[in-house]
Amino acid sequence: MNRWLRFLPLLVLAAFVAAVIWRLDRPAEEQIPSQLVGQPVPSFALAPAMPGKAGLLSAELAKGRPRMINVFASWCVPCITEAPLLMELKRQGVAIDAIAVRDRPEDVAAFLARHGDPFLAIGSDPESRVQLALGSSGVPESFIVDGHGIIRYQHMGPIEPGDLPEILREWEAAK
Amino acid sequence: MIAETGLAALWLATALAALQLGLACGLGGEEGRRVGTIRAVALSQALLTLFAFGALVMVFLDSDMSVKLVAANSHSEKPWIYKFAGAWGNHEGSMLLWVTVLAVAGAVVALFERRLDERTLGATLGAQAALGLGFFAFLLFASNPFERLDPAPLDGRGLNPLLQDPGLAFHPPTLYLGYVGLSVAFSLAVGGLIRGDVSPAIARAMRPWVLAAWIFLTLGITAGSYWAYYELGWGGWWFWDPVENASLMPWLAATALLHSVNVLAARGGLRAWTMMLALVAFSMSMVGTFLVRSGILTSVHAFAVDPTRGTFILALLALYIGGALTLFAFRIAHVKEGAPFEIVSREGALVANNLLLSVILGTVFVGTLYPLIAEALFGEKLSVGPPYFDSVAGPLALILAALMMIGPQLRWRRDKTAILPRWAPGILVAIAVLVGSFILNPHIGLLPRLGLAIGAGLIPASLQPLLGRSLRRTPLAVWGMALAHLGVAVAILGMASDSAFTREKLAAVRRGEIVEVGPWFVRLQEVMPVAGPNWTAIEAELRASTGSGLTVLKPQSRFFPSPPTTTNEAAIDTRWNGQLYAVLGEPDGQGRWQVRLWWKPFVTLIWLGGILIGLGGVLALVGRLLRERRQRIRGEEAFA
Numbered sequence A: 001m002n003r004w005l006r007f008l009p010l011l012v013l014a015a016f017v018a019a020v021i022w023r024l025d026r027p028a029e030e031q032i033p034s035q036l037v038g039q040p041v042p043s044f045a046l047a048p049a050m051p052g053k054a055g056l057l058s059a060e061l062a063k064g065r066p067r068m069i070n071v072f073a074s075w076c077v078p079c080i081t082e083a084p085l086l087m088e089l090k091r092q093g094v095a096i097d098a099i100a101v102r103d104r105p106e107d108v109a110a111f112l113a114r115h116g117d118p119f120l121a122i123g124s125d126p127e128s129r130v131q132l133a134l135g136s137s138g139v140p141e142s143f144i145v146d147g148h149g150i151i152r153y154q155h156m157g158p159i160e161p162g163d164l165p166e167i168l169r170e171w172e173a174a175k
Numbered sequence B: 001m002i003a004e005t006g007l008a009a010l011w012l013a014t015a016l017a018a019l020q021l022g023l024a025c026g027l028g029g030e031e032g033r034r035v036g037t038i039r040a041v042a043l044s045q046a047l048l049t050l051f052a053f054g055a056l057v058m059v060f061l062d063s064d065m066s067v068k069l070v071a072a073n074s075h076s077e078k079p080w081i082y083k084f085a086g087a088w089g090n091h092e093g094s095m096l097l098w099v100t101v102l103a104v105a106g107a108v109v110a111l112f113e114r115r116l117d118e119r120t121l122g123a124t125l126g127a128q129a130a131l132g133l134g135f136f137a138f139l140l141f142a143s144n145p146f147e148r149l150d151p152a153p154l155d156g157r158g159l160n161p162l163l164q165d166p167g168l169a170f171h172p173p174t175l176y177l178g179y180v181g182l183s184v185a186f187s188l189a190v191g192g193l194i195r196g197d198v199s200p201a202i203a204r205a206m207r208p209w210v211l212a213a214w215i216f217l218t219l220g221i222t223a224g225s226y227w228a229y230y231e232l233g234w235g236g237w238w239f240w241d242p243v244e245n246a247s248l249m250p251w252l253a254a255t256a257l258l259h260s261v262n263v264l265a266a267r268g269g270l271r272a273w274t275m276m277l278a279l280v281a282f283s284m285s286m287v288g289t290f291l292v293r294s295g296i297l298t299s300v301h302a303f304a305v306d307p308t309r310g311t312f313i314l315a316l317l318a319l320y321i322g323g324a325l326t327l328f329a330f331r332i333a334h335v336k337e338g339a340p341f342e343i344v345s346r347e348g349a350l351v352a353n354n355l356l357l358s359v360i361l362g363t364v365f366v367g368t369l370y371p372l373i374a375e376a377l378f379g380e381k382l383s384v385g386p387p388y389f390d391s392v393a394g395p396l397a398l399i400l401a402a403l404m405m406i407g408p409q410l411r412w413r414r415d416k417t418a419i420l421p422r423w424a425p426g427i428l429v430a431i432a433v434l435v436g437s438f439i440l441n442p443h444i445g446l447l448p449r450l451g452l453a454i455g456a457g458l459i460p461a462s463l464q465p466l467l468g469r470s471l472r473r474t475p476l477a478v479w480g481m482a483l484a485h486l487g488v489a490v491a492i493l494g495m496a497s498d499s500a501f502t503r504e505k506l507a508a509v510r511r512g513e514i515v516e517v518g519p520w521f522v523r524l525q526e527v528m529p530v531a532g533p534n535w536t537a538i539e540a541e542l543r544a545s546t547g548s549g550l551t552v553l554k555p556q557s558r559f560f561p562s563p564p565t566t567t568n569e570a571a572i573d574t575r576w577n578g579q580l581y582a583v584l585g586e587p588d589g590q591g592r593w594q595v596r597l598w599w600k601p602f603v604t605l606i607w608l609g610g611i612l613i614g615l616g617g618v619l620a621l622v623g624r625l626l627r628e629r630r631q632r633i634r635g636e637e638a639f640a
Helices: A005-025 A078-089 A105-115 A130-134 A161-175 B004-025 B029-033 B035-059 B068-073 B080-086 B091-112 B117-143 B169-194 B200-231 B242-267 B269-293 B306-336 B347-380 B386-409 B420-441 B447-465 B476-501 B605-639
Strands: A067-072 A096-101 A119-125 A139-144 A152-155 B503-509 B514-519 B521-531 B538-545 B550-553 B558-562 B563-569 B571-575 B578-587 B594-600
Touching: A005 B269, A005 B306, A005 B347, A005 B538, A005 B594, A067 A078, A078 A096, A078 A105, A078 A161, A096 A130, A105 A119, A119 A130, A139 A161, A139 B420, A152 A161, B004 B035, B004 B091, B004 B117, B035 B068, B035 B080, B035 B117, B068 B091, B091 B117, B091 B169, B117 B169, B117 B306, B169 B242, B169 B269, B169 B306, B200 B242, B200 B269, B200 B605, B242 B269, B242 B347, B269 B306, B269 B347, B347 B386, B386 B420, B386 B447, B386 B476, B420 B447, B476 B594, B476 B605, B503 B514, B514 B594, B521 B578, B521 B594, B538 B578, B538 B594, B550 B571, B550 B578, B558 B578
Parallel strands: A067 A096, A096 A119
Antiparallel strands: A067 A139, A139 A152, B503 B594, B514 B521, B521 B538, B538 B550, B538 B558, B558 B563, B571 B578, B578 B594
């Protein structure tokens, strides 16, 4: 066997260890940054998802004040775990609108009656069109849109207690 | 009290591992170096570790919530079998299982190994003790399974519901037995390199361990693949997920080692290469465990991430693998190369087998780590998925399978006889299937088509070594080889059939509506809520018929409240000619339910093949051990 070839496995090991140390030193970000952050909200006009609430128009979002948009559904189990945290965000002054995906008015009303209602306006998205236009693949998902209608932040999956500081920071930044 | 006793036993075992290493290094003088002394130490160390593991199982069965690990991973309401399995269904417990198997394997070597001279055996046991010592330290300092919690919580935090599955409860231990079996091959190689003596005796000592480890890995991977198939509900059987690759890489290395160790044992050849493979096989086990446990790579198998632990295992890994590879680099020149051979010979074919397996191993290794490398070097985030692995590993695996049709038909050292007639059956069958498939179904992809042809050709070719022999006098090891190769053929046929003929249908259906998939008509009969011991679910009743028979499938969407998780339980109906696979999706709010259906002809052959491969390994192992025993008895009689 060639003299130098014998050291090749050691070299591979060294490269592996170096790459891993680099990663341990700089933990990966958990989520891929959204392509939509920095983009304007796609235009849409959604009918109210339940009686007694306004529907959701994209034009309403660009009126100088930031909004959070929560994409949810009454049939979505993780949305239940997220509900108390949305109430907490509302308590802290975050203005939250919602898009109810493939849902029925009576189900939405029942869901909000049981788990709390943090929402100002709720648009109904019966065929997931707006959800897909927003680049959202599942429920729940949350966006922060600034006063000019530009998406500033996207959170995939249910909001967990540990996420609140980051969301509040993004909310302040979008003001 | 039980927990403290367990911890004390663990400390004592650690001390004994240190003692064993010291004795092997000659700190105890000539008397301490004697195998009799080391043997007693190794045995006590194994018994103490077993005791500690037993203590952990006890606290889990008792649901002793004052032990932190139990509180974090168990629940008093859980069925007892999952309490039992919960003992190793978590990081600390699985590491304790790992060192337990390591210590027991070391004791078995110390007690029963008779093929090696005393010095080499001593060096091997020293290496095994060094491995044990590092992992004991890791347990005691970074992953203490017996840590108490004060005050104790009222109840535990449950077990990951995805892991609440009888198959999976025994899946990790099977893989661990495989990984740790390879540690013995590693220690033997280190022992041989230290002594500068790489003889066929070492290969013979290594062989049963490699075989046993390989059997466990084969069965573990087969079971894991089936688990992912029915539990993840994606209809696929292999996802090239980092954690799957972590178990595949040691298997590839062990498969190569399994073949090259035979060349060394039988012909005295391939010495350096076999030692290298023995080091690589266990190194891959450690790399795999590290990747899985450190959370370095994102995977569907989520485990808790702890940077301290990651650094600790990485240090161990660098120390052991680095040390062994350095030893290899400096000592291998002292190892004499064995008997020469020509390219067209059994050895030649086995070298080709080894090269192909190594290239596949390299491909999987690079593919698994590439996202990490790309981000470190170019700051680019990407993921390497099935397209890469399928298109690189697929053709290589097919070439390997084609080689399997001709390799076992060759003679040792050199083959000058007429070989074409011996190759004819396999090649003719393969060509016939290839031509037939073009006539019957011109729309299959290239790889699946070649898979069908080579898989079919491999069936007669793998049985050929049994031909022309008196079957009763054929050694079990040859039966084992034939069976294992037949298993590969069967598995390849299953994979090719799955990718060539699967029919898939995704539909939103109301009650009473009918969906057609392949030869099946499936009707959504009813959707209703059901409840289990610690979950609630929505269950669909699907009535499927092919005209001849009727079957009912009940896929579920399960919700576990503690911790809150939703899982999809696929419903699978197995027929002799394939599986009907159904998954229940979400309702659309207008009375329709998403239903996903697959008809997968002959997909079960994949796992049947895996089981056959494992059984072939068992036959070979039993055959080798019985034959050695007979020879030893005969040898002792000759002396008497």
